[in-house]
Amino acid sequence: MKITQLCSHPIIQAPMAGGATTPELVAAVSNAGALGSLAGPLLTPLAIIEQAEHIRRLTDKPFAINLFVQTRPQIDYAALESAKQLLQPIWMSLGWNALPTPTRWCEDFDAQLDALLIARPAVASFTFDILHASQIQRLHDAGILVVGTATNLAEAQVWQAMGADAICLQGVEAGGHRGTFIGKQEEATLSAMALLQQVKSHSHVPLILAGGIMHGGDIAEALQAGAQMVQMGTAFLTTDEAAIHPAYKAKLLELASGNSAEGEEATMQTRAFSGRLARGVRNRFMQTMQTVAQQVPAYPIQNALTGSLRAHAAKTNDTELMSMWAGQGAHRVRKMSAAGLIATLITELQQHQST
Known part of the structure; x- marks a missing residue:
């Protein structure tokens, strides 16, 4: 199954470490027909399992869990x-x-990955570095789709070669941490759209566009430009369920x-x-x-x-x-429920697609 088949709408709620992505937010997004994501990087392995169980009490829809790929310093x-x-x-x-x-x-990444495998979300997304082939195989064996983060063409190509099921292209507009792992972080300066144009002809897996996407019109432009889905973080920070x-x-x-x-x-x-x-x-x-x-x-x-x-x-x-992590579109946030935001975005998307 492809990530695009997991939900009705081409929207992924970004995993935002630090407590913003509560089980309530993740479940509300998934229940509304998009893909909710739990940020796991700062959670203990036990908390990852417990919060996944909490999400499942609130929804029977697919959701994602995200981790930072890191080693103990x-x-x-x-x-x-x-x-x-x-x-x-x-x-x-x-x-x-x-x-x-x-x-x-920091938390121990290997222990977090073990916990993620126990939690068994539909999707596991990763940033800061790349997984080993054996780790990707473990996730695939558990029926979990793997999404890697890329801020440049080289990173996208490596994730694809390693067997990722989809790649999230993170433009410089995006809020929170840069996912760069090849080259200097300061050199990953492409906008989301420019990055998409650079990567799409080299990719045979679904591309998820992130950075500056706040409105249904932005989603329409991303899909028209060649993305299969979008990932939105800042837009969800002012929803009722976000716990910032x-x-x-x-x-x-x-x-x-x-x-x-x-x-x-x-x-x-x-x-x-x-x-x-x-x-x-x-x-x-x-x-x-x-x-x-x-x-x-x-x-x-x-x-x-x-x-x-x-x-x-x-x-x-x-x-x-x-x-206060936030993207360049922070001045376009809206206060409403997560379900209300998804419904609004889809209405706006359909209006743009019909014109």
Whole structure:
């Protein structure tokens, strides 16, 4: 079976790590005829299984689970102290005497993959790196379709050669972390449409387009240009079921209200929060760290280091220190239920296709 046959509508709700993709959101999207996705990268193996079970209590429709392909980091404690000093302007502004050293850096990917196989979603999607052929075979043996993330042609070709069932093409407009694993992240600058044009003649698997897709008209353009499906993240952040921080959701709705002059300039890419290039709403943290962002340690070390700062921001409702991941279309978000958004998108899509 192809991924396009799993749901009625050519829409995948993007997996957004950090708690946005609740079982309620995933199930609501799947029940509405699209494909809901659970973000598993920050979940323990047990939590992946439990949340998959929760989703199944809410829907009998197919859904996806996403993981970051990563290895446990080797910690250089001298370099770690230097990294803490790079963050000093932030933690000193809070009146802290020091930045806490994390006790945990990331989840074990192999254990998460084992849990995903137990959870057995219809689709497993991956970003940050590529799977081994043996891992893809295990997923296929379990009846799970594999989707790889690509930000350039070389990555798309490698995923296809390794046996991926579909490829998600992530344009530079997309919110959250860049999926780049071949070449420098800063060099993966193609828009979603430009990337699609570059890849489609080299591909024989379904292509899923991600980046800047907020409206049914955007979906129509993507399908007309050669994509088989679209993946949308930012559009779902302001749905009722998304569990982002209320202040984060309010900030996105403010951008969409017309009271903000920022528009597409409201977001920027930064390494400062996590050590991997990611797009989010501009704030004081990003701007303070901009000059040293290239010096921070790679993901997941920096991500763990900033964890206490982001936790403090959440407790104090301080959006200036939150990682508010969002794409360039953030100023086009809409407040409604997930099912309402899917219905609206399909109506808009059909209107564009009929003109």
